[in-house]
Amino acid sequence: MKITHSIAEYNAIHSALQRPAAPRLAFVPTMGALHEGHRSLIKLARSLGDVVVASIFVNPLQFGPHEDLARYPRDLPRDRKLAEAREVDCLFVPDAAAMYPAEPLARVVPGPVADTLEGMARPGHFTGVLTVVAKLFHIVEPDVAVFGRKDFQQAMLVKQMVRDLDFGVSIDIVPTVRELDGLALSSRNSYLNPDERRSALVLSRALRTIEQTWRGGEADPVKVQRAGLEAMHSPGVIPEYCALVDENVQPVTRVTAHTIGVVAARVGKTRLLDNVVLGEGIGADPRVTP
Ligand code: AMP
Numbered sequence: 001m002k003i004t005h006s007i008a009e010y011n012a013i014h015s016a017l018q019r020p021a022a023p024r025l026a027f028v029p030t031m032g033a034l035h036e037g038h039r040s041l042i043k044l045a046r047s048l049g050d051v052v053v054a055s056i057f058v059n060p061l062q063f064g065p066h067e068d069l070a071r072y073p074r075d076l077p078r079d080r081k082l083a084e085a086r087e088v089d090c091l092f093v094p095d096a097a098a099m100y101p102a103e104p105l106a107r108v109v110p111g112p113v114a115d116t117l118e119g120m121a122r123p124g125h126f127t128g129v130l131t132v133v134a135k136l137f138h139i140v141e142p143d144v145a146v147f148g149r150k151d152f153q154q155a156m157l158v159k160q161m162v163r164d165l166d167f168g169v170s171i172d173i174v175p176t177v178r179e180l181d182g183l184a185l186s187s188r189n190s191y192l193n194p195d196e197r198r199s200a201l202v203l204s205r206a207l208r209t210i211e212q213t214w215r216g217g218e219a220d221p222v223k224v225q226r227a228g229l230e231a232m233h234s235p236g237v238i239p240e241y242c243a244l245v246d247e248n249v250q251p252v253t254r255v256t257a258h259t260i261g262v263v264a265a266r267v268g269k270t271r272l273l274d275n276v277v278l279g280e281g282i283g284a285d286p287r288v289t290p
Helices: 007-017 036-048 076-085 117-121 125-140 149-164 187-191 194-199 201-215 221-232
Strands: 002-004 025-030 051-056 090-092 144-148 170-174 237-245 260-267 270-277
Touching: 002 007, 007 090, 007 125, 025 036, 025 125, 036 051, 036 076, 036 144, 036 170, 051 076, 051 125, 076 090, 090 125, 117 125, 117 149, 117 237, 117 260, 125 149, 144 149, 149 170, 149 260, 149 270, 187 270, 194 201, 201 221, 201 237, 201 260, 201 270, 221 237, 221 260
Parallel strands: 002 090, 025 051, 025 144, 051 090, 144 170
Antiparallel strands: 237 260, 260 270
């Protein structure tokens, strides 16, 4: 596996890869502290591309001033081993100076979908996300890029950007990988102490409640949402939102099998999010193998 911190060096690796025949390049952008969720993205990328490039970049542009940029978990030696074991061909690990030698003035501003849910909780977040994804797509030049359903709104906005700005990259989405007890894997789970780890189960529990309420015959989104919010009430947990939306992140007027339940909560100081497609249920999501 090649590893590079420099855009120029990546370009040289990319040019060499083009000979003798241009391979199909599959790309997995991440912020590192890799876990089984990332592994499943890499696994899909491996099956989609002749060459797999993964990136690790903790993008300052998508963090608010009071968020966890400085303490975001970083462990390159471990990430490197994991990427190598999953047969990543090239690991691109630029630092902030390489990506933003000067304050970026041109940015990708998403549409109104970015003002709801995560976008409302984290103003400017999705502008930061789309700007870095656009830059990474220009540098890496993938044919296909793989994202996780775990960040459902992000995946949807990336798809929208690719369509609206004619990126010529196809986007594949991987189901959320969970712990055996239902907690969605996240690099931020490492912030949780044992009590908080237990409390964090309220998110997947709320998604199950939403699903069960709908399966019990309730199609009114207000009532299903209320059930979800009630399930999130727990000591040490501050629910942020619980919403029922369609695949375009628009609120639904009637809950169906295609409706997506999205939740976010603060557990101690850690913000966690999760979602479920009601007709599929979180029971269908892959679990980490012990
Ligand atoms: P991150 O490193 O958290 O920015 O995530 C990089 C990619 O991995 C994003 O496309 C995420 O949606 C995806 N991802 C994160 N957690 C999971 C998970 N538990 N299951 C599947 N994909 C995930």
